Amino acid sequence: MSTRPYPFHEGKNVAWDLVVWRGDFERVVVAVLSREDIVQVRGGFDRGDDVWMYNVYPVPDAVLPTIADLVPGVQLDRELEHFIEARQDLPGGDLWFPERGELPPGHVPPP
Numbered sequence: 001m002s003t004r005p006y007p008f009h010e011g012k013n014v015a016w017d018l019v020v021w022r023g024d025f026e027r028v029v030v031a032v033l034s035r036e037d038i039v040q041v042r043g044g045f046d047r048g049d050d051v052w053m054y055n056v057y058p059v060p061d062a063v064l065p066t067i068a069d070l071v072p073g074v075q076l077d078r079e080l081e082h083f084i085e086a087r088q089d090l091p092g093g094d095l096w097f098p099e100r101g102e103l104p105p106g107h108v109p110p111p
Contacts, residue, residue, distance in 0.1 A: 006105045007096050008088075011035045011052040014109050015089035018059075018067065020080045031071040033084065041066050045084075054086045054107035087111065 007013045016033040033041075038053055044063035047053055059067060059082040068076050076082065086109040088095055095111045098104040 004096065004099075007090060008052070008054070008106060008109065011038060013088065013090050013096075014052065014054065014086050016053065017085045017087060018071065019083045019085050020077070021083070022080070030076070030082070031074055033067075033070065037067075037070045038084075040070065050107060052086075052107065053084060054109040056083055056085045058083055085110075 012035070014035070016038055017029045018031045018033055020028050020030055022028060041063055042051070042053055044060055044066070045053065045057050047055075047057060061078070064076055064078065064082065067082075068074070088109050088111050090096060097108065
């Protein structure tokens, strides 16, 4: 059993980057979405059992207007593919992984 508690229950300690890939394969972070933002948009994604979207998801066209409302001042180009990518956002920039040989009690977002 890990001596470090699982820190990602209910979408805590996670940030979600709104990312676009440019034609030259350049990854550009357009905005960072909060837990509250994800609660507003997650119903529009096919995410299976990944309730808190701890993986990478393409943004469906139908969800883009809602996301645009969440990030005022950012112009979203509908010609480009947008993705939401979760990452760990622990205090102090620390990273969390399960102990060797241990299964985590939930999804673990990437660093």
